[in-house]
Amino acid sequence: MMKTTTTRPAAVAPSLPGGGDGVSRGLGAVVDEACRAVVRSEEAPPDGSGAVAPADCASLAETLPSSPVGEGAAARADRGGPGGRREERAPDGRAVGAPSCATAPPVAGLTGMSTCDWPGHLAATVFLQGCPWNCTYCHNRDLIDPRAPGVLEWSDVLAFLGRRRGLLDGLVFSGGEPTRTAALPEAISDVRALGLAVGLHTSGAFPSRLAQVLGDLRWVGLDIKALPEDYQAVVGRPGAGERAWRSLGLVLESGVDYEVRTTIHPGSAATDRLGEIVARLLAAGVRTFALQQAREIGTREGFRADEPGWDDRFRALAAEVDTLGFDRFEARPAR
Ligand code: SF4
Secondary structure: OOEOOOOOOOOOOOEOOOOOEEOOOOOOOOOOOOOOOOOOOOOOOOOOOOOOOOOOHHHHOOOOOOOOOOOOHHHHHHOOOOOOOOOOEOOOOOEOOOOOOOOOOOEEEEEEEEOOOOOOOOEEEEEEOOOOOOOOOOOOHHHOOOOOOOOEOHHHHHHHHHHOEOOEOEEEEEEOOHHHOOOHHHHHHHHHHOOOEEEEEEOOOOHHHHHHHHHHOOEEEEEOOOOHHHHHHHHOOOOHHHHHHHHHHHHHHHOOEEEEEEEEOOOOHHHHOHHHHHHHHHHHOOOEEEEEEOOOOOOOOOOOOOOOOHHHHHHHHHHHHHOOOOOEEEEEOOO
């Protein structure tokens, strides 16, 4: 997935072209005592690292003394923490703002409000730790390691969202690769219980897991990074292209609103074969497409996102794509 840089432990990372406020680590954690069951994945990550280790909610049931967003005891009480219990209930009977599952998603960051992460919507964005791929142009390298712990408690993300109800259209799950997390379906359910719509940024690395949650999503931002045969050169993993393009088919079949995005940089396979990619997307039925210009910040050492004349070439490519018949097309330059 293609986003601007995230530097842990600061927990803010909007998508291209960036924006939004943020919340830092250290929010107090309040976890529903009922959350003790373990959720496991049926689809092992292709990186061989195993499913996300399920967390024991009991170990998360701590309340930290202070919050960097000024949340005090009264606010913690408002969401059912020590000192008080909230009365509001979700349709399934659990307290609004309380997580529904034992496996807390590993939250690496939270953007409190963004107009960019879900086009046309005012949304918060939560960044989940872990990605099976290692893209040449990844801006969020700190979010790749699946063993790194989250920096925010999921219950505090829900509490934050609860306070923003009426201000936000929804929440976007981003990453990393959010479908890597076995807890994603339950986390989506938690957010929907707050009355918020849910969007998803995904690379399509886990088509089976994507299929599992598509029915609960209002919008998907899907990265198509290259033609299937070129994927390994981009993401560094075999079999990735088949997964991503299978995910594309699932998104299109589902009828969910979506945007397909392709990111290019000088000399990349996607740049060299952009015409073929676009033709194949159109043939598959893609109607909404964005062309993104890779940026250098946060990427691996030696990666170059620029060369003389590159901005002009990007604009020319975007202008060409704009003539090809997508219903909605957006060019996202790096500068
Ligand atoms: S390595 Fe993962 S998080 Fe980074 S751009 Fe690729 S798919 Fe996205």
